[in-house]
Amino acid sequence: MPKIRYWQLLFLLTALVIILNVVVVIYSLARVSQTQDAVQQARQIMMTIRATYSAIQDVEISERDYLLWNNEDAQQIYRDSVAKVVEGVQRIRTSQYDGHTFAKLVGFESLLMRRLHVSSLDELSFPYAGTPSSLETWSIPENAALLQEIRSTILDIEQSYGVLLSSRNGELEASERNISIAVSLVTTLGVLGIALMYRALKRSLARQQRWETELLQQKQALEDMVASRTAALQFSNRELERSNRELEDFAFIASHDLQEPLRKILAFGDRLKARSGDALGENVDYLNRMQSAAARMSMLIQDLLEFSRVTAKPKEFEQVSLNAVLAGVLEDLEESINASKTSIRADPLPDIQADSTQMRQLLLNLISNAIKFVSVEKTPEVRITANTKLLSVPATLSDQEFLELHVIDNGIGFDSKYTERIFTPFQRLHSRSEYTGTGIGLALCRRIVERHSGELIASSKVGHGTDFTVILPVRHESPDVDTASESLPPGTLLQESNQHAS
């Protein structure tokens, strides 16, 4: 329900008052015209009465003339006068008159009939041919008394009409007063209402203005807050990037410096063995074990160096033909592929923006891994599939084209509880005597993929082979995207990818 404002209520009230007053004025005007009509009618009746009275006087005079002088003209006048009296009575009858003069008018009529010696005026047919009554029946005092009575009746009627008229005049005046009061009331109330409305409207507008200003201020405050938060985030992000880089630099330098004493241990061990190997007898075995441990440590450090180098000494991204990279990798692995009698089937791969050296390392590690962990019962098979798809990236809120690459083998596989452990540096699932290697290969792969803002996961079942899934963006917005700011929480893209697939 919309809220009714103060000024709206005021507007309604003012309109109501105006309408009410218009009704009052119209009603009063109708009353005025009605009263005026009644007054007019009363006057007409009065005039008719007077005319009738003068006609009855003429009847009296003409009768006398006729009876005294036997004047023929007087007879004619007498007939005309009687006709006028009848006409007057008929006119009075057709007039509208109000209740309290009615009886008097009826009395007036009966007096006239008595004077004319008839019981009803309807007895007098026209043209009136009657003659005045004879001298014997004619009585002066009776007629005079009748005339006197008629006159007093007329006076009575006139008086009551006078009262009526004056009361009607009073009504008229009252109506006029009502109208003027109504008009002035309407004017006053209208002006007042409009003034109040103006004030209320002005207040409401001012309030609205204030709200808008407040809203604007709040919006500004919010924007400022967002900006300061963004700045703080950017700052901590830069700090994180810096500390991350420092750590990587540290790992790089540390592993480099760790090589130094190890190199000496190996070199002097060689010297000792060369000079006094024979003298040591069977104890030379200790020396051999020391040397192989040192060599192994050297390899581990080398791998660590390689691992930290993925981000510590990165190359810029360029357009890389993965087909060419794969061909090179398969050529390098030719010997071990032939030795293990592995059959390799590969889909055509697309070109993507990446670090070509790292792409080579990625494919080399994944494929050599697949060749290494072969099952004795089966002919080793490695399948490489590739397709591109659009996935939405949460950080940018937009769709981006991604490469989904699978390296699938039918080797020994592993328990699914190890799916994360295999990507941890130097973590191994098998003893060194079973399978060689330092355990850096897959960790390096994941680091490379993450540096490219992608994802690497493995799914496997013991005895049923392993499926490595690599998701890589086909293009990068900036030529070299920093891993610290771009890498996604693990599984984000793959979840998305599975949704697309189902």
Add this chain to the structure above:
Amino acid sequence: MPANRGQSFTILMAEDDADDRLLASEALAERRDSNKLVFVEDGCELLEYLRSEGDYAAHPRSLPGLILLDLNMPRMNGLEALARIKEDSRLCLIPVVVLTTSNTETDIVSSYSLGAASFLTKPAAYKDLVSMMSILSDYWTDLVQLPNSGGQC
């Protein structure tokens, strides 16, 4: 003074690490050739040796036929010493081989741009060091014909 075919000459090695000095002399000794290996321990001493200044002022030495230069040294590092040598018209013809543990791109690029003849990484195994020293010695003694002194850089 730079060596000619068949003649023995001095190899001057700038190396601050005593172990590396020992290993290098033993490796060269395996060959039992006539080239002499002399050591200095940092860039400053290297320049004093070459210019017969400081401790070497009293006993001036002849210029070496080859300098083996470590990069990471106290007082004056290898790259700065290399730059000084190449600025000096008397010394600029002496071949300098950088022999270091580093294999970073920047070190390799700056060494070559300053005029190093070669950039080698110290091998881990002693037998590799032996073969490297012998190849170095042979190469600069027997294979390369260096210009006579007085040549321009």
